[in-house]
Amino acid sequence: MNITRRQTLAGLASTMLLPALSGTAFAQAANFRIGALNPITGSGAAYGSGMQKMILAAAEVVNAAGGAAGKKLEVFAEDDQSQPQAAVLAAKKLIDVNKVQSILGTWASGVSLAVAPLTNDANIMLMNTSGAPALSVPPANAKGLLFRFQATNDRFGRAFAEVAKKEGFKRPVTMAFNNASGIGNADGFKKAWEAQGGKVYESIVYEPNQPSYRAELQKALAAKPDVIVMGSYLADTTIILREWFQTGETTKFIMPAWAGNPDLVKALGPEVSEGIIAVDSISNEGSEAFKAYDAAYQKAMGQSGLNNVYAAMTWDMVIVLALAMEAAGPNADVPAIAKKMFEVAGPGGKPVATFAEGKEALKSGKIDYQGASSVLDFDKFGDVTPDFSVSVAEKGKIERKYVVKLSA
Amino acid sequence: MSGFLELAISGLMSGLVIGLAALALTLVFGVARFANAATGDFMTIGAYAAVFGFTATGSIVIGGLLGLFIGAVSGVISYFLVFRVLEGRPSVSALLASIGVGFIIRSVLGVIYGHGQQVFQLPLVRPWRYFDVRIQPNDLKIGATALLALLVVFLVLHATPIGRRMRAVADDPMLARVSGIAPRKVMFALWAMSGAVAALAGVLLGIRTVIWPEMGWEMLIPVFAAAVLGGIGHPVGAVLAGVILGVVQEIATPYVGFTYKLALAFIILLVVLLVRPKGLFGRVEGVR
Numbered sequence: 001m002n003i004t005r006r007q008t009l010a011g012l013a014s015t016m017l018l019p020a021l022s023g024t025a026f027a028q029a030a031n032f033r034i035g036a037l038n039p040i041t042g043s044g045a046a047y048g049s050g051m052q053k054m055i056l057a058a059a060e061v062v063n064a065a066g067g068a069a070g071k072k073l074e075v076f077a078e079d080d081q082s083q084p085q086a087a088v089l090a091a092k093k094l095i096d097v098n099k100v101q102s103i104l105g106t107w108a109s110g111v112s113l114a115v116a117p118l119t120n121d122a123n124i125m126l127m128n129t130s131g132a133p134a135l136s137v138p139p140a141n142a143k144g145l146l147f148r149f150q151a152t153n154d155r156f157g158r159a160f161a162e163v164a165k166k167e168g169f170k171r172p173v174t175m176a177f178n179n180a181s182g183i184g185n186a187d188g189f190k191k192a193w194e195a196q197g198g199k200v201y202e203s204i205v206y207e208p209n210q211p212s213y214r215a216e217l218q219k220a221l222a223a224k225p226d227v228i229v230m231g232s233y234l235a236d237t238t239i240i241l242r243e244w245f246q247t248g249e250t251t252k253f254i255m256p257a258w259a260g261n262p263d264l265v266k267a268l269g270p271e272v273s274e275g276i277i278a279v280d281s282i283s284n285e286g287s288e289a290f291k292a293y294d295a296a297y298q299k300a301m302g303q304s305g306l307n308n309v310y311a312a313m314t315w316d317m318v319i320v321l322a323l324a325m326e327a328a329g330p331n332a333d334v335p336a337i338a339k340k341m342f343e344v345a346g347p348g349g350k351p352v353a354t355f356a357e358g359k360e361a362l363k364s365g366k367i368d369y370q371g372a373s374s375v376l377d378f379d380k381f382g383d384v385t386p387d388f389s390v391s392v393a394e395k396g397k398i399e400r401k402y403v404v405k406l407s408a
Numbered sequence: 409m410s411g412f413l414e415l416a417i418s419g420l421m422s423g424l425v426i427g428l429a430a431l432a433l434t435l436v437f438g439v440a441r442f443a444n445a446a447t448g449d450f451m452t453i454g455a456y457a458a459v460f461g462f463t464a465t466g467s468i469v470i471g472g473l474l475g476l477f478i479g480a481v482s483g484v485i486s487y488f489l490v491f492r493v494l495e496g497r498p499s500v501s502a503l504l505a506s507i508g509v510g511f512i513i514r515s516v517l518g519v520i521y522g523h524g525q526q527v528f529q530l531p532l533v534r535p536w537r538y539f540d541v542r543i544q545p546n547d548l549k550i551g552a553t554a555l556l557a558l559l560v561v562f563l564v565l566h567a568t569p570i571g572r573r574m575r576a577v578a579d580d581p582m583l584a585r586v587s588g589i590a591p592r593k594v595m596f597a598l599w600a601m602s603g604a605v606a607a608l609a610g611v612l613l614g615i616r617t618v619i620w621p622e623m624g625w626e627m628l629i630p631v632f633a634a635a636v637l638g639g640i641g642h643p644v645g646a647v648l649a650g651v652i653l654g655v656v657q658e659i660a661t662p663y664v665g666f667t668y669k670l671a672l673a674f675i676i677l678l679v680v681l682l683v684r685p686k687g688l689f690g691r692v693e694g695v696r
Contacts, residue, residue: 043523178667206666209626211425211613214418215658216666218411235525239617246544248534267527267618 031074032325034059034318035094035103037115042082044107050311051105051129052077053300054293058318058355061296065356068322069330076100082107084114091115095122101334102321105314106130109181116140124334125341127317129310131156132180133188136381145338147320147382149313149373151281153181153231155406157188159279159388160229160254162404164189165196167277169227169252173202173220175240176231185231185256201225206236213240214247221249230255238267245272254279257391262398270396278398281386283312284374288353289319293372309373316371320345323358323369345369345376410540415658421547423654424554425613429627430634430646431561432606438578438641439598440491442499445506447606447631448624449513454479454607455614455623456517459526468530468615472553475611476604482513483603484596492595510625517621525618550612557608558647561601565643570597578641633673637680639687649688652676 036055039048059073067073076098080087087106094100095118102125106112109132116135119126120143129150134140136152151159164172172193176186183205190200201223206216217240220228228244228251230237237259244251245268253260253276260278284290285306293315297305305312324340325332332340343349344358349366352358361367369376374386388404429451436444457478462471486509494502535542565571573594576584585591610624617623634653638645653673661669680688 204666207669209623210669211422211616211627211654212418212658215415215661218415219662219666222411235618235620238525238527242532245532246535246546247542263524267525267529269529269532272532 030071032068032071033098033100034073034075034321035091035098035100036075036077036105036314037080037087037090037094037103037111038077038105038314039082039107039111040079042080042086042108044082044310047107047308047310048079048082050297050301050308051107051314054297054311054315055104055318057296057300058315058322061292062318062322062355065359068325068355068359069328069332071325071330073318073322080106080108080111080115082111084108084110087111088114088118091118095119095124100124102127104317104321105310107310109135112146113140113180116146120145125321125338127321129313131184133184134180136383141382143335144382145335147317147338147341147378149316149371149376149384150310151386151388152188152383153184154188154191155383155385156256156279156281156388157185157190157231158192158406159281159404160185160189161192161196161198162388162406163254163277163279163390164193164227164229165198166404167227167252167254170198171201171224171226172198172229173204173223173225173227174200174229174231175204175206175216175220177233177236178205178207182231182233186229189229189231208236210239212243214243216240217243217247221247221251225251227252227254229253230259232256232259234259234261234263237264241268241272241276253277256280257389260391260393260398265393265396265398273393273396273398276393276398278391278393279404280389280391281309281374282389282403283309284371284386287370287372287375289316289370289372292354305372312371312373316369316373316376319355319358320369320371320376322355323352323362323367326359326362327367341382342378345371345378347377410542412659413541415662416655417541417543417547419655419658420651421550421616421654422658423651424551424647425609425616425650426627426630426634426654427647427650428554428557428605428609428612429624429631430638430650431558431643432602432609433631433635434638434641434643434646435598435602435605437635438643439574439594440495440502442502442506443632443635444602445503445628446486446510446513447602448626448628449510450479450482450603450606451610451613451624451627452517452619452621453482453513453624454604454610455619456521456526457607458611458614459528459619462528468528471528472608472611475607479607479610480600480604483599483601483606486603487595487599491599514621514625521621523621525620527618528615530615546615550615553608554612557605561605562643564601570594574598629670630673633677637677637687639689642687642689645687645689 036052038051059075063072078090104127106128109130112128112130125145127147131153174186176182257278257280265273294305323344324337327340328337349368350361352367358367374384389400391398391400433447454475458471458475461474535544573589634650635646638649
């Protein structure tokens with residue numbers, strides 16, 4: 001048989017086109033398609049698997065209760081590798097090949113910011129657990145299709161201010177890693193602290209990957225602070241605290257828990273880490289929804305749901321999405337469902353804790369889903385206000401001391 | 409004033425690390441005639457090997473020596489497998505290949521050790537005070553080690569037969585060859601030395617900061633700046649330029665802003681190159 005190059009090309013082209021055609025046909029089917037885009041590997045690897053499993057588990061719960069708005073949820077899972085490049089490729093695949101109608105569970109701010117333009121173009125929702133303030137506003141949130149289940153860095157800053165007040169600090173200084181998250185934390189603290197009538201005596205922004213941070217530290221310490229509020233990450237915090245200890249000063253530190261964690265205490269040793277205050281957002285512990293999530297998490301991961309705040313967030317993503325679908329009705333498109341997200345989770349309705357309960361209650365009026373991750377009242381930017389835990393390092397161990405609640 | 413002095417000391421330490429790495433870069437450039445972008449990754453290998461040795465034996469000296477040894481071996485292996493094959497090709501192919509070598513090193517380290525950080529669990533000590541200036545004992549040790557290493561490198565270059573041959577090849581490869589200098593042996597010695605010097609820079613950086621697979625790669629830009637500033641291919645120049653960059657960055661940034669640290673390195677570079685296009689110590693090379 002003689003096949004010309006042209007015939008070969010035509011043949012190849014048609015095989016490439018076929019799945020695309022059938023894909024469009026499938027998209028009309030009765031399932032609602034969800035993309036689970038989680039940090040299975042990379043810097044978020046400690047959380048990613050649990051996040052993905054909770055999306056799958058919550059989808060099962062919804063499907064077992066008869067689905068939402070007459071549709072079953074179908075989950076397509078991908079690894080975003082905690083990296084924007086890999087995340088964009090995976091999101092493209094989810095959108096173009098799997099035809100997903102929402103992407104759930106991006107973790108790193110850089111990843112969420114990179115994926116947002118793609119989901120916006122496709123007119124689908126992106127639910128994330130990132131902190132960067134830029135995710136609240138256009139261009140990232142140009143269409144109101146972004147929902148954030150984690151506290152913004154700004155709210156972290158407010159929590160820092162609450163802690164600083166409670167601990168009786170008078171002369172704070174901030175040190176921030178030069179990116180959206182680090183500066184967001186420091187600025188959030190400054191705004192909230194000054195609103196309380198306080199003064200921030202020095203604000204320092206530093207570059208990553210420096211062989212030394214002594215000049216930065218010296219400037220911070222020159223203001224004679226009693227506490228240094230950090231918007232930082234693990235590596236730079238390790239270097240800065242080691243250098244700080246070697247200056248002989250006795251300042252205290254308040255930092256986010258992704259910097260002030262057991263790894264930091266291990267790297268610094270008990271003497272240097274003594275008294276470090278780490279602040280983290282926490283789940284809506286003690287709520288009915290948290291119990292349901294916790295049971296599912298124990299079953300899937302073999303450990304307590306307290307170990308993964310982000311998995312509680314992805315659990316809530318699926319439940320709220322399903323409730324919003326139910327409220328919007330069977331023929332609603334994704335933007336219409338997005339509008340209902342505010343309604344089913346917002347205050348004013350009948351409090352519910354599970355999908356089945358919410359589905360039933362929707363028949364008779366408004367509902368207010370009280371989530372496992374927080375009470376989940378989205379503000380107009382699609383952001384929530386969780387509670388915060390305050391942990392202190394003592395004798396080489398970092399343990400929770402108390403909880404701080406912010407007004408929304 | 410005391411603060412100023414403390415910053416200068418701190419800058420000197422950073423500068424010695426940058427200078428050592430720039431020395432490793434410039435050694436290769438002088439003889440093999442290309443900019444080795446994997447220099448930073450040899451630093452990383454050295455730091456990981458040293459941490460391994462330190463954890464196993466509890467001795468930072470043994471750990472450091474292991475780091476140097478593994479750095480030297482990595483240099484020789486990369487020459488044997490990659491750069492030897494590319495000899496005689498345009499230098500850009502060797503440059504590109506070195507970027508690839510760096511990628512491989514980072515990926516392998518990432519697979520073995522993960523992307524989390526490691527630290528040398530060395531005791532942190534409070535500083536000594538002399539006339540209100542805080543001196544950190546660890547700084548003195550790091551400085552002494554770096555100076556000792558520089559002394560050894562310059563002794564090898566200027567007082568041994570292999571060093572003389574290296575300088576001959578650096579001066580004029582053709583002339584060296586017709587004078588009966590076997591290039592292969594010179595290259596092995598060169599790569600071993602460059603690898604070990606880079607590894608030492610990595611170990612010192614690792615002691616001062618944290619160790620992770622990208623640590624050396626992230627240092628590459630100031631290292632390149634120092635090598636160019638010193639007059640590329642000139643060992644003394646590279647070290648001095650590294651120290652100058654380190655000190656100026658540390659002293660000036662409190663006034664111009666910390667986010668401009670790297671930019672400042674390039675402003676110095678720019679000014680020096682405008683006044684002295686050959687760098688501090690370099691010679692203007694004719695077209696060969």
